[in-house]
Amino acid sequence: MNCHIKTGLAATALSFVCCASYAADDAKIVKIGSAAPTTGAIANLGKENENGARLAVEDVNRQGLVVGGKRVKLELDAMDDQADPRQGTQVAQRLVDDGVVAVVGHLNSGVSIAASRIYHDAQVLQVSPDSTNPQFTQQGFNTTYRLVATDAQQSPVLAHYALQTLKAKKVAIVDDSTAYGQGLADQFSEAIKGGGAQVVAREATNDKAIDFKGLITKIKGQSPDVIFYGGMDATAGPFIKQAAQLGLKAKVLGGDGTCSDEVASLAGPAVDNLVCSIAGLPLSRMRAGPAFEKAYEKRFGTSVQIYAPYAYDSVMVIVDAMKRSGSTDRAKVLAAARSTDYQGLIGGIEFDDKGDVKSPRLTLYGYKNGKKTLLTTMTP
Structure with missing residues (x-):
């Protein structure tokens, strides 16, 4: 029986109907790796990456996948990188040794960069749904891909908001000393200075910190109009809360790592003082966003926070490369990735050299009564 299969949630809006079903023992098992921090302080974000990839794998298997005339069943090989570069390289090697055809990951830029050499040496396609440090794709590796805007695109948008909307003249900058946080802060510093504002404080903490009172007191003495925080929600939340407790009224700006539901629970009412960016489109602006949101919540019992759609489409990009190459061979899938022209959940996906x-998109959010609120969407 013939069956016309379309991969991609945008095309089917999760209403998958196939006229043939394939038994598991009748199909070749092909592994796709998933690497993200599923334990620790930012496990909420890492688990979302894994969930997004898992939903895609399940959807493709439900439809039935044929590659080069052979039936294929996908299997997600999910591993916890603990948001640690050293652990990330070990996870990368295990995934390579497991024979994965490609990898969705990692979440943290520092981990993606560290692991990328392992994938490159093995010539395994790596698609990150959320690593934003520009260095990730500037190493000359033919294996590194990402579906989101970079910090070099994200930070200037935040700086423009600080200058034009908040009319900031004096700015304090804090980062968590990670490749992601420091890279984002460096790009913001360059952009804000270029716009004529003064950086009155540049401070560093770490990604495990919970007490910022000394640092905040030091910043408060400089009377900044705006504070930029480069880091993740696990530390941004306490920072924002303590800044409010110490009477610091400056608006806090942050990147995508801060822009979650979790930051609201950690910061409390003070989260209304945060404006943050997402290096992509909101679900509401995606063609099949509402359908994806319902399917995700039904499957996992929790709401989409940030990048589940990007993890979903990372799998779909890999599947598209398999289909176009007519192969599940790593080398052939990798070679096909460069010519990707795929209409996914997040929109059209093509890659530069x-x-x-x-054509990445960026979105700015504020918080109102503890709820994330869309401010604007733009192309950097």
Whole structure:
């Protein structure tokens, strides 16, 4: 029996109907790796990456996948990198040794960068749904791809908001000393200075910190109009809360790592003082966003926070490369990735010669009564 299969949630809006079903023992098992921090302080974000990839794998298997005339069943090989570069390289090697055809990951830029050499040496396609440090795709590796805007695109948008909307003249900058946080802060510093504002404080903490009172007191003495925080929600939340407790009224700006539901629970009412960016589109602006949200919540019993759609489409990009190459061979799938022209959940996906997605989108959010509220969407 013939069956016309379309991969991609945007095309089917999760209403998958196939006229043939394939038994598991009748199909070749092909592993796709998933690497993200599923334990620790930012496990909420890492688990979302894994969930997004898992939902895609399940959807593809439900439809039935044929590659080069052979039936294929996908299997997600999910591993916890603990948001640690050293652990990330070990996870990368295990995934390579497991024979994965490609990898969705990692979440943290520092981990993606560290692990990328392992994937490159093995010539395994790596698609990150959320690593934003520009260095990730600037290493000359033919294996590195990402589906989101970079910090070099994200930070100037935040700086423009600080300058034009908040009319900031004096700015304090804090980062968590990670490749992600420091890279984002460096790009913001360059952009804000270029716009004529003064950086009155540049401070560093770490990604395990919970007490910021000394640092905040030091910053308060400089009377900044705006504070930029480069880091993740696990530390941004306490920072924002303690800044409010110490009477610091400056608006806090942050990147995508801060822009979650979790930051609201950690910061309390003070989260209304945060404006943050997402290096992509909101679900509400995606063609099949509402359908994806319902399917995700039904499957996992929790709401989409940030990048589940990007993890979903990372799998779909890999599947698209398999289908176009007519193979599940690593080398052939990798070779096909460069010519990707795929209409996914997040929109059209094409890559430049470094592996960065063409025409990325950015979204700014504020918080009102503890709820994330869309401010604006733009192309950097």
